[in-house]
Amino acid sequence: MAQTDVLLTKEPAPQTVPPCELSPKVYDVACNTGAYTSSGLATTGFRTAKYLMDEWYQNLYAHYHQAFADRDHSERQRHESQHLASETEALAQRTQQDSTRRVGERLQDMHSWKSELQREVEELIADTDLLLAQKLRLERALDASAVPYSIAMDNLQCRERRQHPDLVRDHVEVELLKEAELIRNIQQLLKRTIMQAVNQIRLNRQHKETCEMDWSDKVESYNIDDTCARYNNQSTQVQFHPHSTKLEESASTPETWARFTQDNLLRAERELLASANLRTLIDAILRDTSEDLRLQCDAVNLAFSRRCEELEDALHKLRCHLHKILREITDQEHQVAVLKQAIKDKEAPLRVAQTRLYQRSFRPNVELCRDTAQFRLVSEVEELHMSLDALREKLQEAEQALRNLEDTRLSLEKDIAIKTNSLFIDRQKCMAHRARYPSVLQLAGYQ
Template sequence: MAEPEQPRPPVVPSSPPPAGVCDVIRSERPRSCCGAAAAGLRTAKYQLPEWRRRNAGVYYEASAAGEAAERGRAEAKRLVERAAASAQRAQRCPTNTLGQRLQDLQLWRTELQKHIAELEAETKLLAAQKLRLERALDATEVPLAVSADNVQRRGRRQPPDLPVHPGQRRLLPEAELIRDIRDVLKRTIIQATTQIRSNRIQKENCELDWSDKVETFHIDDKCISYGPHSTDVQSHPSSVTFQETASTPKSWAQFSRDNVSRAKQEKLASVQLRTLVDSVVHDASEELRLRRAAVLAALEGHLRELAGAKLRLEQRLRQILKGIGEEEANMGNLRKAIRDKEAYLKVAQTRLYDRSFRPNVELCRDEPQFRLVSEVEELTVFLEALKRKLLESEQNLKNLEETRMKLEKEIAVKADSIFIDGEKCLRYRLRCPVDLEVASYKQ
């Protein structure tokens, strides 16, 4: 790079010397070196005309130098005045722009400070909502434990009462519903945690921008107070060059505008998430309440059905027990009748046997003989009928005994099922009512 050309001093135009004045012209005549007598005549350096011309030249040069100096002083004075006016004008413009810059900095600083406060308040509200979700999630452990315990206990019922009924069909979906609600609450907690982190990150970005603007405000406010007579100003020639990392006014404003825009977006997302949390907790609590009421209604209905079935079985058992007693009495009567008929049969047979020993012609088929034979035959028919009836009664008694045992077993099963549904399920549920929406606000 070529060095700048140094300013040259103004050239004072020379005017021709006045008439009769000229430079000293040495004589061109050959000097005589052989006349000793002429040496005293050339002791003076200049002739009189030469001396006069020389004096005139010196005066002219002095006059020209004085005029040039006077012109230089006048130009220097004008230059000083112009430089002073230009410096004042040049410094007045940056001072005004610095003032405008201070206003812009103050506006952005106020805007950033407002959004920082809003983000901080919104983060606190969202953190409270996140705490509600965590409490609601903790509150679901009791219904899930109750539901799982009910399913487990009802699975221990005896086989006759194991068929799936409305209560059982509602218990299994209840556990699935609670697990789904827990999954939704966990996902919402993760969303809230992520949003809180985003809010804090954006708040830190805005705080950094705000702190930079506060520092810049102090620097520019200090710069605007500088003046020509300030005692703390110094020469910094290298500060004139622009730094490579310096931003432009457009990028400077866009940076803060982006921070404010992102702060607004994070705040809006946080507000929407808080609304979602309210909806999630309310809907989960309502669904759980409805499902719990349906399960309670189904279990109570089944419990009433079990109690009715047990009552009917007990009534039937009493009838069976009465029938067993009557059947046993009937069997006693039949045995007594058989014994009586056997006694009559023995009498008739003994008569026939004894009459078979009548001698000779006395062994006659007389009327008594026919009557005795007829009696034996009649008694034999009755005995066979009584014995068959006794066998039927014995079978009936056996059937009644088996029915009694079955009824007693069924009654015991029903009693066990009533104990499980009534004492282990319903009472456990009634002791542990849970409202997620209320539980989410408990301390």
């Protein structure tokens, strides 16, 4: 520890021990810097991490002040609470008395309406039964339309498995997309019509039940309000309902409540007329949609037939070209073999000519003569090299032609496989699936 002590003087500058010899805490304390120094007056000499007396007194006085402030705030809060409790008690009594009076007034108004309701029930029941039968037809037609839609979507998905370049937007796909769009539109129309029928049935039943139940509702409401008027602070049936103050969105106003019974009969007649018009509309919709679906189905089947004929014709032509390419590949392979043999045949004459020239280069003295034999041997070697170069070039051309033929063969075979797959998809998958298309009676909702 004696090695970590540092003496601070004015001159010379304080000497510090390198960080590798002191811990960070001891180094900061010694230099009066960093997170391990204390606040207070500057001191000379070694600086410790202890608090000063001034700091101790400041902390003590802070505790005194905090205790006084909390005690004063508590006393004020007690006085305010006592005053608030007495005010709220008086307000609650006045509010409860006013509420009891208003509930009594409501009881008188309700009692005046309890004897003014009856009528239109039999006609509403009969018309609702007829509309239910039409709604059942709509639901059957909607269920039946799911089969054509699944067929159309399955055809489109199957045809997505076609490979390039057969993955085209042909006439069949256009007709299938038109069929799928037509079925979606028809389904949306049927769903909207079903919703209209459901709403109309609901309105018919609502008005029937309104005429039947309005009186009993008012009796029940009267009994509820009478019970509420008898409640007081000493009642044992009361309890907390925290969310009871929230007003319902469907709650009526006093004016609409008064007009409700008067409007019931008029609305019942209006709903009877709307129900009859809706049944006529449903008949027309089911007839037209079933005919449109069958017409579009025939158009799609015709497009499939024509497309299959096109694919069969393309397959026949591709197979003919493949047969010719295979025959040409055989001929070209034979020609490559001939060229390779010709190149190999030139190796022996070249070796002979070069060996002659090499041996003649050892002729002694003046016998090393550039005679006609020498020139002829040199020209023979050059001619052989020229022949070899020509043969090698022609061999490269032949091999390139052979590779092109092989690429063409692969392309033709691939195209044949692609078109075979396309024909299989269109004929075996799509057209076979379309044989399960529902009949007109099923589409019209009769079955």
